[in-house]
Amino acid sequence: MPIHVIGLGVAEQAHLDTCALGALQAANIVVGSQRQLATVKGHLSVGQQRIELPKLPQLASEIEHWLKKGDTVCLLASGDPLYFGIGKWVRDTFPRLNLGTELCFYPGVSSIQSACHRLAWSLQDVDVISLHGRPLNGLTACLKTDSRYVLLTDKDSNPQAIATACVAAGFRSAVITVCEKLGYGDEQVRRFDAEALRDGVASQIVFEALNVVCLQTFESSGYWPSFPGIPDTQLSTDKGQGRGMLTKREVRLAILSLMQPSAEDCIWDVGAGCGGVSTELALWGHGAQVYAIEHHEERLRCLHENQQKFGLMGCLHIISGMAPTACARLPKANKVFVGGSGGQLHAMLAQAWQTLPTQGVLVASAVTEQSRQQLYAFCHAHSSFESGAAETLEITVSRGESLAGGLYYKPNLPVTLYKLTKQAGASDV
Numbered sequence: 078m079p080i081h082v083i084g085l086g087v088a089e090q091a092h093l094d095t096c097a098l099g100a101l102q103a104a105n106i107v108v109g110s111q112r113q114l115a116t117v118k119g120h121l122s123v124g125q126q127r128i129e130l131p132k133l134p135q136l137a138s139e140i141e142h143w144l145k146k147g148d149t150v151c152l153l154a155s156g157d158p159l160y161f162g163i164g165k166w167v168r169d170t171f172p173r174l175n176l177g178t179e180l181c182f183y184p185g186v187s188s189i190q191s192a193c194h195r196l197a198w199s200l201q202d203v204d205v206i207s208l209h210g211r212p213l214n215g216l217t218a219c220l221k222t223d224s225r226y227v228l229l230t231d232k233d234s235n236p237q238a239i240a241t242a243c244v245a246a247g248f249r250s251a252v253i254t255v256c257e258k259l260g261y262g263d264e265q266v267r268r269f270d271a272e273a274l275r276d277g278v279a280s281q282i283v284f285e286a287l288n289v290v291c292l293q294t295f296e297s298s299g300y301w302p303s304f305p306g307i308p309d310t311q312l313s314t315d316k317g318q319g320r321g322m323l324t325k326r327e328v329r330l331a332i333l334s335l336m337q338p339s340a341e342d343c344i345w346d347v348g349a350g351c352g353g354v355s356t357e358l359a360l361w362g363h364g365a366q367v368y369a370i371e372h373h374e375e376r377l378r379c380l381h382e383n384q385q386k387f388g389l390m391g392c393l394h395i396i397s398g399m400a401p402t403a404c405a406r407l408p409k410a411n412k413v414f415v416g417g418s419g420g421q422l423h424a425m426l427a428q429a430w431q432t433l434p435t436q437g438v439l440v441a442s443a444v445t446e447q448s449r450q451q452l453y454a455f456c457h458a459h460s461s462f463e464s465g466a467a468e469t470l471e472i473t474v475s476r477g478e479s480l481a482g483g484l485y486y487k488p489n490l491p492v493t494l495y496k497l498t499k500q501a502g503a504s505d506v
Contacts, residue, residue, distance in 0.1 A: 079178065080140065081151045082158045082167055084185030087260035091116040097183035101151050106143055108136070109153030112287075117153065137170050156187030161207050161229055189227050192256045192289040195266050203227050208234035217246040217388030218360055220294055221303050228290040236284055239292065240274035246388070247299030253292055257285040302387070305361050306330050307353075313382035314351045315375045322350035322376050324416060327474045328442070328492050329357055335440050335468075335496045336412055338362035345370065345410040347400045347425050348417025351379035352393075358414075359393040366392055368407050372399040372419075401428040409434070415441040422448055426455045430497075431505040439497045444490050452495045460497040469495045 081100040086092035093101065101107065101117060106126045109117070114127055121127065130153075131139065143150050158164030164182055174180040193200050206219055207229040216228070216239065228239060236255045243251040251271040258264050269279050300311050306326050309319025319325075324332070338344060338358045342365040346355040349369035359367040371377050377397055384393050396403050401424050413429040415422070422441075429439050443449045452469075460467035471493045475486035 079149055079181060080144075080167065080171070080174065081149070081181050081183065082154055082164050083151060083183045084154050084156050084158050084162070084187070085113060085116050086185035087156060087188050087191040089116065089261050090119065092185065093117075093120070094183070097185075100181065100183065103149060104151035105148040107151045107153065108139075113153040113155065133166060140171070154185075156189070157184045158182055159184070160187055160189065161205065162187075188256075188259050188289045189229070191259045192227055192254075192291055195256055195259070196254060196291055198225055198291070205229070212390045213238055213242055214385070214388045215391035216242050218392070219388075220246060220248060220301065222248075222294055222296050222301070224294050226292040226294075228292055230288060230290055232286065236269070236282075236288070236290055237274055237280055239290055240269070240271040242388075243271040243292070243294070244275055247297035247301055248294045249298050250295045251292060252295075253290060255284055255288055255290055257288045259287075259289065302360065305333055305357055307357060307360075309353070312351065312353050312356065313379040313386065315373075315379055321379075322373070322417070324350065324353045324442070325474065325489060326353075328472055328494075329353055331470070331472055331494060332414060332440060332442070333357055333361065335494065336414060336438060338365045338367075338412070340364040342366070342412050343408050343410045344368065345404060345407065345413045345429065347404065347413065347415045347429065348419065349376075349380060349395075350417055351376050352383045352395075354414055354416055355380065355393055356383045356387055356389065359389045360387055362392065364392060366394065366408070368394045368396055368410070370396045370398060370400050370403050370407075371417075372397065372403075400425050404428055404432070410437070412438045413440070415439070418448065422451050423455065426451075430455075430459060430499065433499045435499055435501045435503075437499045439495075439499070441495050443493045443495075449493050452493065456495055456497060459503065460500075464500070466498045466500050467496065469493065 081104060083097050083101055101120055108128045108130055110130045140150060154162045159182060189205055203225045205227045209229055209231045213234045236253060240253055249272055253271055253274055254268045256266050273279055309323060309326055312323060314321035314323045332354055340363040344358055344365055344367045346367060346369045349355045349371045352369055355367050355369035369380055371380060380395050409432050411434055415425050418425055433439060441452055443452050456467050471491050473491045475488040477484055478487045
């Protein structure tokens with residue numbers, strides 16, 4: 078009753094080693110797309126049931142049925158099943174199955190590998206980005222200067238759309254190589270400049286749906302961040318030129334360091350203002366889901382502008398409303414930053430602390446003495462400096478400016494930061 082997940086390689090006829098071929102021919106049921114089934118047609122016998130790949134929820138139900146009957150199932154995959162393939166879904170959906178006996182994987186050469194070999198790119202020097210079912214604008218959040226990418230596309234991320242996104246982000250000189258039907262007799266590998274693919278004759282080309290896009294960026298003609306610490310002037314604010322309700326760069330860097338955003342995080346930014354902290358958390362969080370809560374109309378407008386400018390539609394979610402009420406409908410966070418309170422600091426801290434799991438992180442900032450005292454009291458009641466579960470720092474920054482032809486340093490207001498890590502058994506009250 079095992080499941081065999083077999084990668085077919087990149088070719089009109091599947092390239093299978095002895096083990097993969099034996100598993101395929103021993104299966105009662107073979108499941109794959111129409112194209113995949115065609116690549117193994119010559120290896121199958123009359124008695125084997127061939128089923129065209131259904132939607133994943135239906136597939137899960139069908140596999141459960143087959144396993145109960147004692148059938149052996151072969152699930153066909155393009156390329157390497159465990160590299161942007163169906164393999165992860167199978168493993169996550171059937172975690173009870175024992176690897177090697179009840180669940181077996183057979184890798185094939187992927188379209189990613191094949192595309193890199195067509196261009197003589199070393200795999201370790203490229204970033205692979207899947208655009209399947211994801212907003213194309215999210216691509217721009219990943220781009221850096223002088224970098225190479227392999228993009229897995231769908232109908233909404235065709236080469237012309239990718240070129241448009243690159244030009245909009247300032248990568249006007251980017252080179253886009255479209256690899257179509259790799260491994261087939263009518264394979265094509267064509268290279269374009271981003272601007273020409275967007276605006277020239279190439280903009281009318283209808284590319285094969287079966288394609289991989291290789292993208293090489295050079296210097297951007299506009300500002301594009303490559304490291305944490307976006308200059309204040311590059312962020313949209315309610316008063317322009319980096320002023321207004323915006324956490325300044327030096328403080329933002331400290332907050333990033335305290336929060337350490339990562340791919341699995343769900344983060345609330347409570348009282349997000351114009352979105353300086355939210356933007357950086359989403360930009361450098363490697364897929365962390367960031368929820369920015371703000372009620373002020375003008376600041377919400379700036380939040381949306383920053384979300385669009387840095388291509389963060391897939392990971393930065395803007396919530397119009399006032400905490401703590403607006404947070405009640407959000408996914409549970411494992412990290413929370415409280416940057417603005419509107420006089421509701423204690424209620425916001427209490428709600429954030431209650432929603433956090435063990436080892437969850439709460440970071441909060443204060444500028445006024447009243448807020449500092451509230452933060453200290455909350456920390457004293459819920460955490461401990463002695464145990465290492467709490468830390469605090471005060472940041473005082475003076476920036477150089479010009480006065481009467483000379484240099485002087487203009488101080489900003491000091492900002493106090495607290496970080497609390499929720500320990501096992503900590504009270505939610």
